[in-house]
Amino acid sequence: MNGRKDGGVAERRGFLRALGLGTAAAAAAVAPAAAQRSDSVPAGQARKESAAERVAARYRETDHVRAFYRTNRY
Amino acid sequence: MARMKFLCDAERCIECNACVTACKNEHQVPWGINRRRVVTLNDGRPGERSISMACMHCTDAPCAAVCPVACFYTTADHVVLHDKDLCIGCGYCFYACPFGAPQYPRVGNFGGRGKMDKCTYCAGGPQQDNSHAEYLQYGSNRLAEGKLPLCAEMCSTKALLAGDGEIIATIYRERVQQRGYGSGAWGWRTAYKEVPQV
Numbered sequence: 001m002n003g004r005k006d007g008g009v010a011e012r013r014g015f016l017r018a019l020g021l022g023t024a025a026a027a028a029a030v031a032p033a034a035a036q037r038s039d040s041v042p043a044g045q046a047r048k049e050s051a052a053e054r055v056a057a058r059y060r061e062t063d064h065v066r067a068f069y070r071t072n073r074y
Numbered sequence: 075m076a077r078m079k080f081l082c083d084a085e086r087c088i089e090c091n092a093c094v095t096a097c098k099n100e101h102q103v104p105w106g107i108n109r110r111r112v113v114t115l116n117d118g119r120p121g122e123r124s125i126s127m128a129c130m131h132c133t134d135a136p137c138a139a140v141c142p143v144a145c146f147y148t149t150a151d152h153v154v155l156h157d158k159d160l161c162i163g164c165g166y167c168f169y170a171c172p173f174g175a176p177q178y179p180r181v182g183n184f185g186g187r188g189k190m191d192k193c194t195y196c197a198g199g200p201q202q203d204n205s206h207a208e209y210l211q212y213g214s215n216r217l218a219e220g221k222l223p224l225c226a227e228m229c230s231t232k233a234l235l236a237g238d239g240e241i242i243a244t245i246y247r248e249r250v251q252q253r254g255y256g257s258g259a260w261g262w263r264t265a266y267k268e269v270p271q272v
């Protein structure tokens with residue numbers, strides 16, 4: 001993790017979103033390539049996680065994962 | 075806390091590119107981008123080896139150190155992810171990355187390259203887990219479903235290992251002891267500043 005204090009980056013760029021220019025405008029720009037995966041989603045569809053949710057651990061040693069480890073021992 | 079790592083056992087990789095294909099399909103990776111690639115060394119000569127490589131989710135990630143808009147973050151299980159809404163497509167991370175992992179959906183002399191795309195360890199991005207928005211921007215989130223990266227899970231020869239670094243290092247150590255040789259955990263020293271003890 002980098003040690004910079006960069007919590008402000010998202011906020012600083014948030015003003016674009018307030019103007020409706022942020023992700024929505026970006027999505028419009030890539031509209032000709034709409035058949036492909038989009039770089040950004042329209043602002044209305046964004047479901048951003050909080051800073052704490054982002055870095056929460058997702059890995060769990062489920063049966064599925066244990067089966068992977070087991071079969072890799074063969 | 076488990077530390078997620080990748081380990082490619084070069085003695086087993088047969089260069090089938092199943093990992094590359096699986097990844098592309100699972101995440102609907104943009105045209106022209108491969109989040110994972112198979113590299114062959116000494117092709118056609120004795121000692122030929124193939125290695126499957128993607129973002130290694132480095133300790134003290136160089137990409138994060140250079141990004142001017144600080145869009146990278148590292149999760150508690152040490153997956154290096156980035157926020158495409160912040161990325162300006164400057165390309166710095168591509169130059170910083172020792173594995174050439176970051177890629178861009180567009181090329182052009184003057185136009186932007188688009189948002190950087192790289193392996194997410196099948197852990198999505200900063201959108202809500204398994205939401206449509208997350209899928210569009212980053213692909214599926216298998217880690218949140220209690221699974222591991224698809225490339226490793228479907229490797230036909232079980233060359234590519236993923237999961238808890240301690241466990242996969244143990245599995246690799248057992249293999250090397252059993253067969254009596256191994257060419258080392260490729261990329262580990264660069265990415266994780268350590269190598270599995272065999």
Ligand code: SF4
Nearest residue numbers: 129130132135137171
């Ligand atoms: S492999 Fe490259 S993109 Fe991945 S964490 Fe390391 S420096 Fe960053």
Ligand code: SF4
Nearest residue numbers: 141161162164165167
């Ligand atoms: S291309 Fe995007 S992620 Fe990479 S350094 Fe530039 S802004 Fe950061």
